[in-house]
Amino acid sequence: MSETSETLLQNSIEKIEAAYEYMLAYAAQGRKVEPAEGDASNTPSIRNFLENMLWGIENVTQGFAEATQSYSNDAPVSESFENFKTVLASDVESASAVVGMALKVPSLSSQLIDNLNASAHLRCLLTDIFVLDEVLKIHQQKQPE
Secondary structure (H helix, E strand, O other), X not given: OOHHHHHHHHHHHHHHHHHHHHHHHHHOOOOOOXXXXXXXXXXXXXXXXXHHHHHHXXXXXXXXXXHXXXXXXXXXXXXXXXXXXXXXXXXXXXXXXXXXXXXXXXXOOHHHHHHHHHOHHHHHHHHHHHHHHHHHHHHHHHOOO
16 A cells, blocks of 8 residues: 555545544534634534544545555555445545535534434444555555565
8 A cells, every 4th residue: 555545545534533533522512503713612613623634534435535546556455445435435425515504504503413423424434444544554464574
């Protein structure tokens, strides 16, 4: 895996996971409205986390495609990656739609974020990235130096 493709994939995964972790904490706060930008609480903006998550969602498929190019000579592995990319692209589309819609709300409540956390669309994508991350780690361990 090249450093560039690894970086895009890993940055995408990190942004998605960091946002999800922050969303869990935000949902637990019981906020009726989103804190105003620069309020005295000094808490990070949920909106910034969601924007970062959306960036990660929109780039994870490309990062995966780039990261798996080196397996193109191994037909069975390459075919399985192509099949998975189809699933990933579908889940990316769904997760992107739900996160994008949430970002258009004028004020993000804890209840909305809790519902977003529970969204099957987002959970499918999270599971996808957990699986692809582990599969790639295992393949890298098996590749000759």
